[in-house]
Amino acid sequence: MNHSQYRRFGLAILAWGITLVIFFPIFWMVLTGFKTEAQAIADPTLFFTPTLDSYAAVQGRADYLKFAWNSVYVSFGSTLLALLIGIPAAYSMAFLPTKRTKGTLLWMLSTKMLPPVGVLVPIYLIFRDLGMLDTRIGLTLIYTLMNLPIVIWMLYTFFKDLPKDILEAGRMDGASTLQEVLYLLIPLTLPGIASTGLLSVILSWNEAFWSLNLTSSRAAPLTAYIASFSSPEGLFWAKLSAASTMAVAPILIFGWLTQKQMVRGLTFGAVK
Numbered sequence: 001m002n003h004s005q006y007r008r009f010g011l012a013i014l015a016w017g018i019t020l021v022i023f024f025p026i027f028w029m030v031l032t033g034f035k036t037e038a039q040a041i042a043d044p045t046l047f048f049t050p051t052l053d054s055y056a057a058v059q060g061r062a063d064y065l066k067f068a069w070n071s072v073y074v075s076f077g078s079t080l081l082a083l084l085i086g087i088p089a090a091y092s093m094a095f096l097p098t099k100r101t102k103g104t105l106l107w108m109l110s111t112k113m114l115p116p117v118g119v120l121v122p123i124y125l126i127f128r129d130l131g132m133l134d135t136r137i138g139l140t141l142i143y144t145l146m147n148l149p150i151v152i153w154m155l156y157t158f159f160k161d162l163p164k165d166i167l168e169a170g171r172m173d174g175a176s177t178l179q180e181v182l183y184l185l186i187p188l189t190l191p192g193i194a195s196t197g198l199l200s201v202i203l204s205w206n207e208a209f210w211s212l213n214l215t216s217s218r219a220a221p222l223t224a225y226i227a228s229f230s231s232p233e234g235l236f237w238a239k240l241s242a243a244s245t246m247a248v249a250p251i252l253i254f255g256w257l258t259q260k261q262m263v264r265g266l267t268f269g270a271v272k
Contacts, residue, residue, distance in 0.1 A: 026248070033242035040237035054242035061239075062225060064246055071221035071250075073136050075204040078143035079197050082151045085144070087193070090155035091181060095167065105156065108149040116146075116209045127214060136219045139211060143204045150203070151196055158192030159185065198258050205251045222247035 032040050034050035058064070093101050123142070124133075132138030162185070170184050186193065208223040215224055226247050229240045 026252075029241045030245050031241075032238055033245045035238050035241075037236055037238045040241065054238040055246070058229070058239055058242045058246065062228060064225070067220060067222045067225040067247075068250065070136060070139075070219055071205055071223075071247075074139045074143055074219075074221055075201045077136075077140040078147065078204050079200040081140065081144045082147050082200055083193065083197055086148060086151040086155050086196075087181065087186070089152050090159050091185060093152075093156050094159035094162075095164065105153065109153060112149055120213060124213065134215045134218050134220075139214060139219050139221070142210050142214065143207060146207065146210070147200045147203055151200055154196040154199070155189075155193065158189045158196075162188055198255075202251060202255060 033054055035048060036051060036053060039048055093105065127133050127138050167180055167184060170180050211221050211223045212227055226243050229236055229243050
């Protein structure tokens with residue numbers, strides 16, 4: 001083996017090692033869900049007699065499908081709303097920039113550095129007065145606002161990579177701004193838009209802070225479903241693992257099915 005082969009082999013081993021380190025907690029969580037509470041606490045082994053008791057107890061305690069539907073509603077609803085707002089905003093910043101465009105982009109990104117707890121009280125009071133506490137519409141709105149800076153930033157970078165000559169050719173042919181966006185911009189940057197939407201769905205699905213503080217029962221998503229298995233009596237590890245597995249399984253499958261689109265979108269424009 002020459003030097004380059006050793007290097008590739010070493011990088012492959014390193015990649016597999018990092019993958020195993022990242023994957024192991026998920027594997028252990030799934031495994032623990034098939035144990036009894038006694039085994040989960042006192043028997044950290046890979047070999048045991050699996051049981052579905054924890055899954056049965058989890059489903060018997062709360063309606064999983066209701067929480068799952070809430071997660072689907074707010075994740076995809078907030079993503080669609082963020083894209084509807086983000087595409088025109090990113091278009092204007094990429095192709096009609098002003099002196100304040102860069103400052104506006106930096107300001108939007110800086111809002112992600114603010115701890116959510118810092119604005120919890122005013123947001124809670126506003127939602128209370130508007131009657132939006134424990135509603136799917138309210139949670140969709142807060143998720144949209146949470147992801148909008150990232151959505152606009154990603155779309156802005158994708159749009160900036162698009163040659164302006166293409167849009168100018170459309171204008172010369174008499175295309176309006178709306179036609180420009182619908183028939184030129186969106187089709188040409190569809191991989192980037194798709195990856196932005198996928199990332200927004202994943203971030204919304206996994207968000208826990210706002211769901212725990214702005215919902216209670218009617219609009220609670222799967223993150224609140226998991227938290228409900230932590231009680232004053234202590235943590236029930238097997239049931240908590242079973243609930244967590246049921247909560248993350250849909251988004252893991254979704255991510256696995258869309259990984260090619262995600263990678264394609266994130267590398268969009270990298271090679272011209």
